[in-house]
Amino acid sequence: MSGRYSRVVVDLDAVRHNVRRLIDTSSPARLMAVVKANGYGHGAVRVAEAALEAGAHGLCVALVQEGVELRRAGVEAPILVLSEQPRDQVGDLVAHGLIATAYTVAFIDALADETRRREVVGQEVHLKVDTGMNRVGARPDAIVELGGRVIARSPQLSLGGVFTHLACADDVASPVTADQIRRFDSVVDDLHHAGIDPGWLHIANSAGAVAHPDSRRDMVRVGIAMYGIAPDPSTPAAYAGFRPALGLVSKVSYTKTVNAGEAISYGHRHRFDRTTNVATIPIGYADGVPRRLSSVGGEVLIGGRRRPIVGVITMDQLMVDTGDDRCAIGDEVVLLGRQGDEVVTANEWAMALGTIGYEIVCAMSARLPRDYVGNAQ
Numbered sequence: 001m002s003g004r005y006s007r008v009v010v011d012l013d014a015v016r017h018n019v020r021r022l023i024d025t026s027s028p029a030r031l032m033a034v035v036k037a038n039g040y041g042h043g044a045v046r047v048a049e050a051a052l053e054a055g056a057h058g059l060c061v062a063l064v065q066e067g068v069e070l071r072r073a074g075v076e077a078p079i080l081v082l083s084e085q086p087r088d089q090v091g092d093l094v095a096h097g098l099i100a101t102a103y104t105v106a107f108i109d110a111l112a113d114e115t116r117r118r119e120v121v122g123q124e125v126h127l128k129v130d131t132g133m134n135r136v137g138a139r140p141d142a143i144v145e146l147g148g149r150v151i152a153r154s155p156q157l158s159l160g161g162v163f164t165h166l167a168c169a170d171d172v173a174s175p176v177t178a179d180q181i182r183r184f185d186s187v188v189d190d191l192h193h194a195g196i197d198p199g200w201l202h203i204a205n206s207a208g209a210v211a212h213p214d215s216r217r218d219m220v221r222v223g224i225a226m227y228g229i230a231p232d233p234s235t236p237a238a239y240a241g242f243r244p245a246l247g248l249v250s251k252v253s254y255t256k257t258v259n260a261g262e263a264i265s266y267g268h269r270h271r272f273d274r275t276t277n278v279a280t281i282p283i284g285y286a287d288g289v290p291r292r293l294s295s296v297g298g299e300v301l302i303g304g305r306r307r308p309i310v311g312v313i314t315m316d317q318l319m320v321d322t323g324d325d326r327c328a329i330g331d332e333v334v335l336l337g338r339q340g341d342e343v344v345t346a347n348e349w350a351m352a353l354g355t356i357g358y359e360i361v362c363a364m365s366a367r368l369p370r371d372y373v374g375n376a377q
């Protein structure tokens with residue numbers, strides 16, 4: 001027991017359900033489950049294990065440390081690190097058998113030097129091509145040279161794949177996705193003409209896998225849909241068959257009656273126009289509940305009903321107006337998830353706050369205990 005009323009509850013059955021659904025949609029492409037950022041706040045190791053049980057081929061992470069955490073937990077599946085890494089991380093990347101992403105000659109050489117030093121052969125490298133995202137990745141016209149460089153450093157290195165990342169896949173009407181796919185295909189043609197086998201080709205993120213069949217290729221790298229959240233909070237319909245995996249729950253820690261005319265929390269920004277009951281919930285912005293949520297109509301569920309958050313959310317606590325209902329200390333509070341017939345989703349918060357569900361779940365802080373439900377298979 002963690003001794004806290006507030007906790008994240010992760011439904012591993014939902015993760016497995018979502019992964020199977022994505023595999024059905026994307027097959028014969030293999031599925032790489034993206035578990036960076038502590039599995040989008042859900043807990044990387046447990047989500048990774050559930051995804052692999054459900055048929056994922058491997059995992060993707062953003063940082064070498066994230067890959068090392070999975071290896072230390074006993075995960076043996078392929079793990080792709082999605083970007084080039086600081087030089088002081090290359091040793092751990094090679095030592096833990098992680099797959100490297102490269103897009104510069106300098107990084108390819110650093111990898112090759114490290115593998116030689118460690119007498120490792122066949123370190124897998126995927127080349128990342130920038131087809132329009134303009135974040136990381138080599139220009140399309142640089143890929144043949146980079147592919148040649150990897151091959152030149154054989155047997156230390158082996159070219160395992162070539163990939164790109166979509167910038168606008170969540171907008172099905174955007175012409176950008178087709179354009180990026182065209183540029184990617186042209187890079188692959190260039191590699192073939194140069195006699196270079198590009199290995200596994202991959203383009204799709206969740207929105208690509210779900211909505212752009214032409215982006216599925218040999219593998220898909222899916223994150224957000226595996227967690228049961230639509231990439232774009234304003235278009236959840238295409239993701240209706242996915243089940244949100246993350247719940248955020250707490251308990252009432254204190255109750256009181258406040259009189260008409262009294263105000264509440266920092267700055268006294270909310271004043272009560274009638275006498276009412278208020279419940280205090282021991283969770284705040286230090287746990288990942290956005291401070292602004294109270295000013296954009298944020299609600300929690302108590303007794304199967306929506307209750308408005310009143311006053312500014314503080315670091316560790318927030319208050320809700322329960323009207324004529326008097327709560328008891330210990331009553332269950334659902335901030336994200338279902339209670340009775342009511343549901344609050346991460347994308348509901350995201351819509352109200354003008355952000356995306358990714359940011360909501362990734363913000364769940366380390367001090368919140370994670371409970372896992374859903375039977376292991």
Ligand SMILES: Cc1ncc(COP(=O)(O)O)c(C=O)c1O
Binds near residue numbers: 204205
């Ligand atoms: C390179 C790359 N591939 C795949 C993903 C997964 O994206 P999504 O969570 O939208 O499926 C991400 C996430 O940001 C990424 O950076």
